[in-house]
Amino acid sequence: MPASTLKADQVFNALGDPTRRAIVEQLSRGPSTVSRLAEPLDITLTAVRQHLHVLEGCKLVSTRKVGRTRTCQLEKKGLAVIEDWIHAQRSMWDSALDNLGALLEEDGEP
Amino acid sequence: MPASTLKADQVFNALGDPTRRAIVEQLSRGPSTVSRLAEPLDITLTAVRQHLHVLEGCKLVSTRKVGRTRTCQLEKKGLAVIEDWIHAQRSMWDSALDNLGALLEEDGEP
DNA sequence: GTGATACTGAAGCCATAACTTCAGTATGGA
DNA sequence: TCCATACTGAAGTTATGGCTTCAGTATCAC
Numbered sequence: 640m641p642a643s644t645l646k647a648d649q650v651f652n653a654l655g656d657p658t659r660r661a662i663v664e665q666l667s668r669g670p671s672t673v674s675r676l677a678e679p680l681d682i683t684l685t686a687v688r689q690h691l692h693v694l695e696g697c698k699l700v701s702t703r704k705v706g707r708t709r710t711c712q713l714e715k716k717g718l719a720v721i722e723d724w725i726h727a728q729r730s731m732w733d734s735a736l737d738n739l740g741a742l743l744e745e746d747g748e749p
Numbered sequence: 750m751p752a753s754t755l756k757a758d759q760v761f762n763a764l765g766d767p768t769r770r771a772i773v774e775q776l777s778r779g780p781s782t783v784s785r786l787a788e789p790l791d792i793t794l795t796a797v798r799q800h801l802h803v804l805e806g807c808k809l810v811s812t813r814k815v816g817r818t819r820t821c822q823l824e825k826k827g828l829a830v831i832e833d834w835i836h837a838q839r840s841m842w843d844s845a846l847d848n849l850g851a852l853l854e855e856d857g858e859p
Numbered sequence: 860g861t862g863a864t865a866c867t868g869a870a871g872c873c874a875t876a877a878c879t880t881c882a883g884t885a886t887g888g889a
Numbered sequence: 890t891c892c893a894t895a896c897t898g899a900a901g902t903t904a905t906g907g908c909t910t911c912a913g914t915a916t917c918a919c
Contacts, residue, residue: 684897796907867912868913872909877902885897
């Protein structure tokens with residue numbers, strides 16, 4: 640089990656929550672404050688902050704406080720972790736599925 | 750919000766659970782039965798079956814019962830869904846982060 | 860048929876995750 | 890200085906997810 644595996648759990652878990660995915664998608668259109676993130680989500684600032692802690696924990700988002708406002712922006716590291724996992728899996732899957740296809744000589748999908 | 754978004758939630762959620770990721774990784778080394786999947790996981794067959802339902806639901810795994818044994822294998826569709834999501838996000842992130850970099854003229858990481 | 864194997868379904872337990880409220884702190888502007 | 894804004898932390902509620910047990914059903918080998 641590679642060192643990155645533990646991290647991948649965190650990132651997948653983070654992106655598994657629809658609210659956090661909404662936050663990530665909102666931030667992909669540019670940085671934002673906590674309040675602005677909360678508006679379309681219809682949850683409290685506290686809840687948003689809790690989601691941000693999770694996203695910061697797996698390096699999908701970074702934040703900085705200037706004055707009384709906290710600005711949130713995306714970070715690449717977290718995404719890279721799952722990209723790597725998916726790449727690794729895909730190559731194993733492809734060979735596993737190829738072997739299987741030959742073995743079963745049947746094509747369940749077009 | 751594209752039609753694929755709902756599905757991506759499911760797939761991320763599925764892969765966010767460490768046990769399900771272990772199942773997927775085990776299946777990436779070749780197809781298996783429910784019992785064989787359960788062995789290294791140290792959980793009941795019932796629990797494994799429940800995880801398999803989730804993985805089947807988001808097209809990461811397909812299963813077929815022959816006689817009294819159910820054989821499980823990987824399916825590509827689920828993985829493709831999150832590959833697409835990540836690709837879409839990455840291009841938006843890259844441009845968002847580029848803009849931001851120019852704006853802030855600071856490099857927080859090496 | 861008998862017994863072992865392989866799985867399934869319903870029901871319930873329990874830890875955790877997502878959310879809230881509320882009572883703060885710190886900053887910005889008049 | 891005074892008030893509004895922007896956020897934070899602790900504590901509590903509630904729903905859900907992952908797991909179990911147990912009582913099945915179906916298949917295989919003898």
